[in-house]
Amino acid sequence: MKVIFSGTGSSTGTPQLFCKCKVCLSENEKNKRSRFSLIISEQDTTVLVDTPFELRLQLLRAGIEKIDAIWITHPHSDHIAGIDDTRIIAFKNKESIPFFADAATMETIKLKYPYMFGENEYSSTPFLKPEIITSKPFDFRGISFLPIKHLHGSMDVCSFRSGNFAFLADVSKISEKEVGKLKGVKVLSVCTTVKQPHYKHMELEKVIKLIQKIDPKRAYLTHMNHHFEYDEIKSSLPPDIEPAYDGLEIIV
Numbered sequence: 001m002k003v004i005f006s007g008t009g010s011s012t013g014t015p016q017l018f019c020k021c022k023v024c025l026s027e028n029e030k031n032k033r034s035r036f037s038l039i040i041s042e043q044d045t046t047v048l049v050d051t052p053f054e055l056r057l058q059l060l061r062a063g064i065e066k067i068d069a070i071w072i073t074h075p076h077s078d079h080i081a082g083i084d085d086t087r088i089i090a091f092k093n094k095e096s097i098p099f100f101a102d103a104a105t106m107e108t109i110k111l112k113y114p115y116m117f118g119e120n121e122y123s124s125t126p127f128l129k130p131e132i133i134t135s136k137p138f139d140f141r142g143i144s145f146l147p148i149k150h151l152h153g154s155m156d157v158c159s160f161r162s163g164n165f166a167f168l169a170d171v172s173k174i175s176e177k178e179v180g181k182l183k184g185v186k187v188l189s190v191c192t193t194v195k196q197p198h199y200k201h202m203e204l205e206k207v208i209k210l211i212q213k214i215d216p217k218r219a220y221l222t223h224m225n226h227h228f229e230y231d232e233i234k235s236s237l238p239p240d241i242e243p244a245y246d247g248l249e250i251i252v
């Protein structure tokens with residue numbers, strides 16, 4: 001499986017508008033983070049995780065030729081505001097895109113973007129075809145999905161494990177039962193938004209503890225805010241954990 005870290009920034013992106021901190025002013029490309037997304041591919045199937053503001057730029061940069069399905073973790077704007085760019089995916093596929101989200105997330109997105117789900121001015125085929133995620137594992141065109149549910153403040157978020165790879169999107173709390181589903185995973189990526197305690201996000205120290213408890217061979221931090229300087233954070237982490245950066249590609 002190939003995993004592309006197409007967007008590794010928190011909700012404001014880095015550089016953050018109007019900020020003059022050393023990370024926002026840094027010339028290191030690895031400190032320039034667009035909003036969170038992931039692209040996973042296996043054989044002929046490619047699945048996009050989340051549709052952030054910079055989606056179009058991310059897909060161009062990664063040289064993506066097609067997307068077969070979309071998985072949405074939760075309905076915060078930084079994860080869905082680029083949804084309009086998925087119209088072109090539906091045009092190319094000549095069919096509605098299978099669009100995976102849990103029931104509450106689907107409802108919110110349908111309210112915000114009703115035109116993506118019904119008839120539209122170009123076609124009677126909707127752009128997106130809703131597929132509700134429960135906790136049941138399933139396969140989609142040769143890729144396995146085991147949903148992993150966790151909290152982000154009071155909001156439910158839906159991440160997944162696919163074979164040897166798993167990721168946790170915005171997370172403040174995860175149950176032992178869900179942690180158990182991650183045991184034995186080789187590569188784990190965790191949204192690590194903040195260094196300091198925050199009611200909606202596990203801070204860096206807790207994320208490291210969680211990773212060490214799950215004990216993957218390798219872990220990547222993503223969804224980092226502008227307080228994470230790439231070289232500094234990389235040298236401060238245990239050797240099997242590293243920060244991801246926009247455009248990083250790995251084979252799992």
Ligand SMILES: [Zn+2]
Nearest residue numbers: 011076078170
């Ligand atoms: Zn987010």
Ligand SMILES: [Zn+2]
Nearest residue numbers: 019021024226
């Ligand atoms: Zn800054």
Ligand SMILES: [Zn+2]
Nearest residue numbers: 074076152170
């Ligand atoms: Zn969020």
